[in-house]
Amino acid sequence: MARNIFLVGPMGAGKTTLGRCLAKTLGRKFYDSDREIECRTGVSIPVIFEIEGEAGFRQRESKVIAELTQLNNIILATGGGVVLALENRQKIAQRGTVVYLYASPEQLYRRTAHDNSRPLLQTENPLERLKRLLKERDPLYREVADITIKTGERPIKAVANEVLRQLKRYGNVHGQKFSAIR
Numbered sequence: 001m002a003r004n005i006f007l008v009g010p011m012g013a014g015k016t017t018l019g020r021c022l023a024k025t026l027g028r029k030f031y032d033s034d035r036e037i038e039c040r041t042g043v044s045i046p047v048i049f050e051i052e053g054e055a056g057f058r059q060r061e062s063k064v065i066a067e068l069t070q071l072n073n074i075i076l077a078t079g080g081g082v083v084l085a086l087e088n089r090q091k092i093a094q095r096g097t098v099v100y101l102y103a104s105p106e107q108l109y110r111r112t113a114h115d116n117s118r119p120l121l122q123t124e125n126p127l128e129r130l131k132r133l134l135k136e137r138d139p140l141y142r143e144v145a146d147i148t149i150k151t152g153e154r155p156i157k158a159v160a161n162e163v164l165r166q167l168k169r170y171g172n173v174h175g176q177k178f179s180a181i182r
């Protein structure tokens, strides 16, 4: 039994932040597919996009997903575009419980506007880009998701507690001790 927890959702949904928080609470190892790619290449995501384009980045991402989904008991925060490739969707759906973190484009925009680490949002109109990406990808997130959580305006810890409640109901953290995050 893999007992992995995979977080999917758009840029700014809180996958990285929440994943780290959940891993700490559940005492599980945390991975982030973007950080993994950066560690392996020694450069940042924007530099990879600049040199290899989105296609090069997606190849690296699929390789990392193929490897990380083979592990057991991990929490994995994926990048927002992971669901674009069928092979990634299949691996994610088969090897763990998938949590889709949902937020509105306006919320995503507010959470991502302050940093320039996301090449796809370095455009004239990032809000429009987020709207378009969410429209395209929402069906793909829903296709792989076991649990969908609306993050809304709730703070990270409240969202984390909601995820924990759902996971418990779902059976992933069954028998495992965890204390609610205050």
Ligand SMILES: Nc1ncnc2c1ncn2[C@@H]1O[C@H](COP(=O)(O)OP(=O)(O)O)[C@@H](O)[C@H]1O
Binding pocket: 009, 010, 011, 012, 013, 014, 015, 016, 017, 018, 077, 111, 112, 151, 152, 153, 154, 155, 156, 159
């Ligand atoms: N529920 C939330 N409420 C307020 N801010 C949030 C929430 N979730 C994430 N954030 C903030 O949004 C930003 C993006 O979060 P991040 O975890 O990097 O998202 P992702 O990995 O899904 O792109 C961070 O600054 C984070 O602190």
Ligand SMILES: O=C(O)C1=C[C@@H](OP(=O)(O)O)[C@@H](O)[C@H](O)C1
Binding pocket: 009, 010, 011, 012, 015, 016, 034, 045, 078, 079, 080, 081, 082, 117, 118, 119, 120
């Ligand atoms: O949505 C996307 O296509 C991307 C999301 C990013 O990760 P986050 O979702 O963690 O921001 C990162 O993988 C890259 O910039 C591309």
Ligand SMILES: [Mg+2]
Binding pocket: 015, 016, 017, 032, 034, 077, 078, 079
């Ligand atoms: Mg992230």
